[in-house]
Amino acid sequence: MSRTPLDTVEHAAATPDVELPWAELGLKKDEYERVVEILGRRPTGAELAMYSVMWSEHCSYKSSKVHLRQFGEKAPQSDALLVGIGENAGVVDVGQGYAVTFKVESHNHPSYVEPYQGAATGVGGIVRDIIAMGARPVAVVDPLRFGAADHPDTKRVLPGVVAGIGGYGNCLGLPNIGGEVVFDACYQGNPLVNAGAIGVMRHEDIHLAKASGAGNKVILYGARTGGDGIGGASILASETFDDAKPSKRPAVQVGDPFQEKLLIECTLEAFAEKLVVGIQDLGAAGLSCATSELASNGSGGMRVTLDDVPLRDSTLSPEEILMSESQERMCAVVEPAKVDRFLEICEKWDVIATVIGEVTDGDRLEIYWHGGKIVDVDPRTVAHEGPVYERPYARPSWQDELQADDANKLPRPATSDELKDQVLKLVGSPNQASKKWITSQYDHFVQGNTVLAQPEDSGMIRIDEATGLGVAIATDGNGRYAKLDPYHGAQLALAEAYRNVATTGAKPLAVSDCLNFGSPEDPAVMWQFAEAVRGLADACQQLGTPVTGGNVSLYNQTGEAAIHPTPVVAVLGVIDDVARRTPVAFQEEGQLLYLLGDTREEFSGSAWSQVVHDHLGGLPPQVDLERERLLAEILISASRDGMIDSAHDLSDGGLIQAVVESALLGGKGARLVVPDGLDAFTLLFSESAGRAIVAVPRSEEVRFNDMCGARGLPVTRIGVVDGDSVELQGEFALSLEELRVVHEETIPALLK
Amino acid sequence: MTARIGVVTFPGSLDDRDTQRAIRLAGAEPVALWHKDKDLKQVDAVVLCGGFSYGDYLRAGAIARFSPVMETVIEQAKAGLPVLGICNGFQILTEAHLLPGGMLGNDHLHFICRDQKLRVENAETSWTSDYSAGQEIHIPLKNMDGRYVADQYTLDKLEAEGRVAFRYLDFNPNGSLNDIAGITNESGNVVGLMPHPEHAVEPLIGTGRTDGLPFFTSILKKLVNA
Numbered sequence: 001m002s003r004t005p006l007d008t009v010e011h012a013a014a015t016p017d018v019e020l021p022w023a024e025l026g027l028k029k030d031e032y033e034r035v036v037e038i039l040g041r042r043p044t045g046a047e048l049a050m051y052s053v054m055w056s057e058h059c060s061y062k063s064s065k066v067h068l069r070q071f072g073e074k075a076p077q078s079d080a081l082l083v084g085i086g087e088n089a090g091v092v093d094v095g096q097g098y099a100v101t102f103k104v105e106s107h108n109h110p111s112y113v114e115p116y117q118g119a120a121t122g123v124g125g126i127v128r129d130i131i132a133m134g135a136r137p138v139a140v141v142d143p144l145r146f147g148a149a150d151h152p153d154t155k156r157v158l159p160g161v162v163a164g165i166g167g168y169g170n171c172l173g174l175p176n177i178g179g180e181v182v183f184d185a186c187y188q189g190n191p192l193v194n195a196g197a198i199g200v201m202r203h204e205d206i207h208l209a210k211a212s213g214a215g216n217k218v219i220l221y222g223a224r225t226g227g228d229g230i231g232g233a234s235i236l237a238s239e240t241f242d243d244a245k246p247s248k249r250p251a252v253q254v255g256d257p258f259q260e261k262l263l264i265e266c267t268l269e270a271f272a273e274k275l276v277v278g279i280q281d282l283g284a285a286g287l288s289c290a291t292s293e294l295a296s297n298g299s300g301g302m303r304v305t306l307d308d309v310p311l312r313d314s315t316l317s318p319e320e321i322l323m324s325e326s327q328e329r330m331c332a333v334v335e336p337a338k339v340d341r342f343l344e345i346c347e348k349w350d351v352i353a354t355v356i357g358e359v360t361d362g363d364r365l366e367i368y369w370h371g372g373k374i375v376d377v378d379p380r381t382v383a384h385e386g387p388v389y390e391r392p393y394a395r396p397s398w399q400d401e402l403q404a405d406d407a408n409k410l411p412r413p414a415t416s417d418e419l420k421d422q423v424l425k426l427v428g429s430p431n432q433a434s435k436k437w438i439t440s441q442y443d444h445f446v447q448g449n450t451v452l453a454q455p456e457d458s459g460m461i462r463i464d465e466a467t468g469l470g471v472a473i474a475t476d477g478n479g480r481y482a483k484l485d486p487y488h489g490a491q492l493a494l495a496e497a498y499r500n501v502a503t504t505g506a507k508p509l510a511v512s513d514c515l516n517f518g519s520p521e522d523p524a525v526m527w528q529f530a531e532a533v534r535g536l537a538d539a540c541q542q543l544g545t546p547v548t549g550g551n552v553s554l555y556n557q558t559g560e561a562a563i564h565p566t567p568v569v570a571v572l573g574v575i576d577d578v579a580r581r582t583p584v585a586f587q588e589e590g591q592l593l594y595l596l597g598d599t600r601e602e603f604s605g606s607a608w609s610q611v612v613h614d615h616l617g618g619l620p621p622q623v624d625l626e627r628e629r630l631l632a633e634i635l636i637s638a639s640r641d642g643m644i645d646s647a648h649d650l651s652d653g654g655l656i657q658a659v660v661e662s663a664l665l666g667g668k669g670a671r672l673v674v675p676d677g678l679d680a681f682t683l684l685f686s687e688s689a690g691r692a693i694v695a696v697p698r699s700e701e702v703r704f705n706d707m708c709g710a711r712g713l714p715v716t717r718i719g720v721v722d723g724d725s726v727e728l729q730g731e732f733a734l735s736l737e738e739l740r741v742v743h744e745e746t747i748p749a750l751l752k
Numbered sequence: 753m754t755a756r757i758g759v760v761t762f763p764g765s766l767d768d769r770d771t772q773r774a775i776r777l778a779g780a781e782p783v784a785l786w787h788k789d790k791d792l793k794q795v796d797a798v799v800l801c802g803g804f805s806y807g808d809y810l811r812a813g814a815i816a817r818f819s820p821v822m823e824t825v826i827e828q829a830k831a832g833l834p835v836l837g838i839c840n841g842f843q844i845l846t847e848a849h850l851l852p853g854g855m856l857g858n859d860h861l862h863f864i865c866r867d868q869k870l871r872v873e874n875a876e877t878s879w880t881s882d883y884s885a886g887q888e889i890h891i892p893l894k895n896m897d898g899r900y901v902a903d904q905y906t907l908d909k910l911e912a913e914g915r916v917a918f919r920y921l922d923f924n925p926n927g928s929l930n931d932i933a934g935i936t937n938e939s940g941n942v943v944g945l946m947p948h949p950e951h952a953v954e955p956l957i958g959t960g961r962t963d964g965l966p967f968f969t970s971i972l973k974k975l976v977n978a
Contacts, residue, residue, distance in 0.1 A: 166863045170894070171804045173766030258764050258807030350763060441863045445892045445951040445958045446802075448770035462957065465773075579956055 008372035012044045025052035031387055038381050046374040049319040050382055053285035054292060057554055060386035063520035064552040067530050070537035071547040078546045080509045088129040090548020091206055092510045094574040098463055099203050100471050101133040104196035104514040104570045106553035110252045111193035115160025120168035120255040122195040124327050128281035131267050134207035135199025139461050140169050142179035142195055143475045143568045147188030149430035149750050157191050159751060166441040171257035175450045176442035177459025178473055183430045189558040194514040196570050198473055200463045205271060209280040211298035211333045214361035216277055221346050221353035222263050222329035226312030229253035229325025259328040266349035275338045282329040288322045290331040292365055295379035301364045304357035318369040393526035403484060405617025407609040408601055412681050419680060420732035422612055424742050427660050429611040432653045433746035451578045457500040457649050462578045470578035474500035474571055479564030480605040481620035486528040487535035490567040491623045494539045495689055496651050497571035502632030503649045503692055505582045505639030506573030511540055513550035513569050518562020520554045528565035536567060542625045580639050586666030586695055586721045587645040593670060593719040596631055597691030601682055607653040608685040627690040634713050643700040650691040656684040658693055660739055663726050669736055672719035673729045680731050695721055755975035758785040758795035762816050766803035767950055774950040778968030787819045796975045797834035798825055800841025802948055812855060812897045813843030822848060834878040834941045834971055839895055842944030851935055851944045853902030859927030867959045868893035868947050869921040870933050874914050877940035878974050882966035889963035891947035893925055898946040900928035910935055918945050
């Protein structure tokens, strides 16, 4: 016997004056009043739990929705797009009957509270999104941002995050092929842990999250439901950290990658036998999300008996069961005749599976507990008709001053020695240093299809052994550029990822994004967000790469201090034959080095300005998307026709950073000359966009130059692959050994 | 006639499909074996592949060793069936006492993934005959619990009998005693190692080297010529 009467729908109707803890669950007063208006009565505790998590910023996109619409409105015509925004992940046609699904998501707040589990479950969540589309996951990538490299808390957060990503991803058997690691004091207290995943399937295997067909059974399978992560979505992801509030550790979920591995195999086996009508993973907002989304996307309603949910903790209340974010769970809709076979497959893989409800011919989502009806809602009002805010936004008052503070005015190296010292300082700075200490904790080889992995410009996976068809993915973002100019900063992130995919020889096809910003309640932050979305949507339109989905992470801010606006952009590309891929490493001595594109005096927001002068101001490099497109076409043609043996995109750190990386990876040096019209400093450190360096075999020199000339891409010979040092004629020579020590010892020394 | 080589899938096995591919590339026929099934389907040899069988709960390989399929593998290995254990498979073989010693967590306490240089110390086992003794090869390594340990008596015996099959060169990635990367049983039919030869069988893929292929051609030749 429970002490208080069960808060059923009837009970709620009869007791309109009962006060519910809507504020503690993260709802605002007007939002609660809207719930009452929708239901025509006060919600039950269970209903309140569902609305509060589903209407949280994290699940409802209430602050960002009005801006995100541009990704659809401005979407370029693309034959490649099979499933667009709104599903668990977008799906892209890559030819030969294959489809690829990919997405990037954030797990920022949980990873700050509990680095290992936060990061681990971030990987788990994105991988379930991929499975839910019907695909076998084939790779993961992890764009990460931490506070200052030498801050003591970075030593707590970074190793935990890296171990969590490795611990989970390695155990799932997914190669980790890309990502970034960036340090900046602005992420102190708000590290960004973004996780991306790619999956592959045949066109006919695409699955969607919908519950159709009255009488079809709703099966919950995977881990038992426990008390972990309750309210994680509403409380953790949607509110600014505040020192005054109690510890939120219990709201972080705990992952079990072994269970998820079983979930992958058993789900794919059920797909292969065509047993699944609709499917949804349980991530943020758990069962509340899965049931309301499945029901609202389907043709009918849904009835669920919560007593049938297998529990880890028998004392959980129905509200807690609905809100629990226990990991490694999925929900499938299966025709009655196929339920036995579905359960059999689950049993084969030792996965617990339970029929918890069925699709009805009504239009309500009804949930029962101990015989009483505790939820009776229109599922669309929970899943899709949450509040939409037109948050006020305004260009911050400090923006003009920031942009006027041009880095081109900073003192430049006066002597050859100074130039050399700054090169060493740059390649050994935490952001430009080798991230091997981190990436060597990730398995790159599993599945036996990894063609390229970090530190290559993009990760590349073979998806067909017979034909060599492959896909490439690159993720990029530069919060410093975006702070200086969010519109162009977002475009530069896209341009860089697009360029990185093309540098490896793949054709860019589609985009996913993870938009990391501060509090939407601050008009300055909201302006940054609006500008970044507008910039990204415009650029995607121009480059012909549609946004297929993604994620928004707001409230990355402590007190008044927001992070730099950080749109992280993932670009997916396709390559007909992975044997044609272009690596970063120099391959052969004697090959000629060419610089493609225009180099201007652009130092604002640059790595040089940060490392040498600790400066951030001015305007980021110019964006020329037509140039990016031409450069990409040249890089892809050159790779296909065997004209280049290595290529590296130029971005943060400029040309010298790229040359040093190619040299160290290939174990071969380079002799560089300053071309006419440029000075040594600008050649080495400028961050002008739309550029790459390539190494051309002498036999291809004429053909390559002719191609660039005919298509109007500026091409400048800057040197030759040679020797065991990186030398700038008349200025300095640095041995590979010295460069290697400086480049590779920084990160281990900081984290020891 | 070609050889049929079984690859066991445990819950949590990760490299089962990769190992099947390597067997195919070597020219043999891969046969999928299931952990709950004692039947080895009359295969000529068995590979226990890498991964985290049963989540590596309790201790890496400790639960897998008691699975139904292992009952038959243990029995037939003792009768001469060639068995190769890679990474988690090596851990299972030591737990099953088909090979001596055991594996502890890496001395640096991190997962490590790298292209590892090895020296082939014994080129006379069922799985290494296509190498030459002293040959230096590169094979990818990736593990959390790869530190090979054994008591002094066992180590001395392994060394004296030439049963250290592979040794880490240039860099010991996990603190293994005597730089041991892999060992064999007395009769040379059971071999275990931490690095992953199945990840080094195709140019372009992984590290782009094919130094791991001789594992699979060695066994194929032995079986076909038998």
